[in-house]
Amino acid sequence: MKVAGLIFSNIHDGCIPEMTHFRTMASIPFGCRYRLIDFALSNMVNSGITNVGIITHYNYRSLLDHIGTGKDWDLSRRSGGIKIISPYVTAFENQVSGKMYENRLEAIVGASSFIKRCGADYIVMSDCDVILNIDLNEVVEDHINSGAYITLVTKKLKSSLLTTEKNMKVVKIGENNRVLDIVNYKKGQRDINVNTNIMVISRFDLEELISDVLSHSYRDLTDDLFLKKLKKKLFRAWCYDGWYDYISSLESYFKVSMKLLTPEAREGLFYSGGRRIYTKLRNSAPVxxxxxxxxxxxxxxxxxxxxxxxxxxxxxxxxxxxxxxxxxxxxxxxxxxxxxxxxxxxxxxxxxxxxxxxxxxxxxxxxxxxxxxxxxx
CATH class of the missing domain: 2.160.10.10 (Hexapeptide repeat proteins)
Structure with a gap:
């Protein structure tokens, strides 16, 4: 069983324009020495995923400088490693043009060449604005054993503990963790299952999904595809129970960062289950x-x-x-x-x-x- 990773580096840049004016969401600094992409990359590497595609959009010079050859994540390899996927691809016939993708679906279509050539059986997709330390092997194994079409990683939260409500998607879960619906968050909801925007799908199903997009000109992953397939296909939720947070504004960036001043947050995020978060190493003198x-x-x-x-x-x-x-x-x-x-x-x-x-x-x-x-x- 081979697994590849696909990381979206710019999907929510507009949520925090103050910090993404000169950089991507993926390369926003966090926690003294890290960048937000370090969590998605480290989660994949710690789970044995060594073939990772990073979809770029614009302002990604600092991202390239941070990632380099990928050696700090042990991804400087002859086979696999890190692939930077250009944003200049349309959703039609997959032809290169001067037009950049406008949504997640077009970004996935733009990555179709990587998806076809990666040789993986399953693809793990992740955003960069989600901060957590997760064992993706457990998610992939659950996906395979359940026979699901797509497995969504969710986190159960109390609405009073939400750092932000912006762009928050709530997953309604039924028996055997079957996904019944995906809706926007509304104030007043108490215990909710948040979609972390980490998902697992087989490469065959993802290629079929890309074909559907090209055939029907779909625009939105959730509204146009997921909700149409929910009744026909098995969508499954995998409930994550570790430390989790989500950045969607300058205020949430500030609040999430300040949580790191507590030992519980640092332990739960950087050392959970013995899994470390890796970043680019720099040689500096002590303070x-x-x-x-x-x-x-x-x-x-x-x-x-x-x-x-x-x-x-x-x-x-x-x-x-x-x-x-x-x-x-x-x-x-x-x-x-x-x-x-x-x-x-x-x-x-x-x-x-x-x-x-x-x-x-x-x-x-x-x-x-x-x-x-x-x-x-």
Whole structure:
């Protein structure tokens, strides 16, 4: 049994335009040293999937720089490995053109060449805005044993615990985990089964699905295909019970990131079941703390210099916090420079931001203050 992976790197870029203006959703920095695609890639590699296609759209230079040859995920291989799938493919006759895909279905059709040539029996598809650590072997085995047409990975949540409601799909499940319906989330629902946008399908069925798309000009995967096939085919839900979160806005990015300050979240996400999350390795010096530095409940990456106070914050590589400066409840991305006597609260600073002396910047946990990449404040 051979399994290949297919990752959508840009499907929900429009949900968080502040951070995807210079990059894809897949390459958004997360948790001091990671990118969002690291979770989808690591889940596949940890499950023995070594043939992975990544569907791109635009602004994917930083994604290519991060992935490189794939060696950090043990995917630099003669056979299999990582394949970057160009976005310039139409949904008609699979011909290359200047038009990029507009939806998930066109993206799948654009990947038809990879799907045909991968030689896999089954395909695992995943988005990049879902943050979890899952054993996909269990999902694939359940899919095969059940004889399902498609298996959807779902997560049971209480609506009060939702970080976001945007683009949330709810899966209604019947006996033997059969999927009965897929609907949009509505406020007031209590216990819900969320669609994580991770699914398993056989290569034969996926090629047949692509043929249906080309024959009928379908536009939406859920509304045009899934809902039409639900009564005819067996759609099955596989209920994931581990740590899960979903990013669909700047506010949800802030909230999900801040959860990493708790040991439970870090353990459940980065070391669940002995499965590690891999990322691109960089050689940096250890953090340098001056005699006047004070740090409390924060995650600080290598290469940082701390001369002031950092509390309840996440600092990426190369961040500098000057003397007398206070950084609270904030996320400072790579190479952000905070000068002396600044006061930063509930702020997200993108890469290479410079905050000058004595600046006072503050947002709120429900609406963090965002500073665009390369800005001087």
């Amino acid at each position: 340098k703390y001056s005699s006047g530095a004070m740090v409390k409940n924060s995650l600080i990456a290598d290469g940082c210099t701390i001369e002031g106070c950092v509390e309840n914050s996440i600092l990426f590589r190369g961040v500098h916090v000057g003397k007398g400066s206070v950084v609270r409840n904030s996320i400072l991305l790579q190479d952000t420079f905070v000068s002396n006597d600044a006061d930063i609260n509930c702020t997200i600073a993108d890469k290479n931001v410079v905050i000058k002396d004595s600046r006072r910047l503050s947002g709120h946990d429900t609406m963090p203050f965002f500073i665009t990449k390369g800005t001087v404040v």
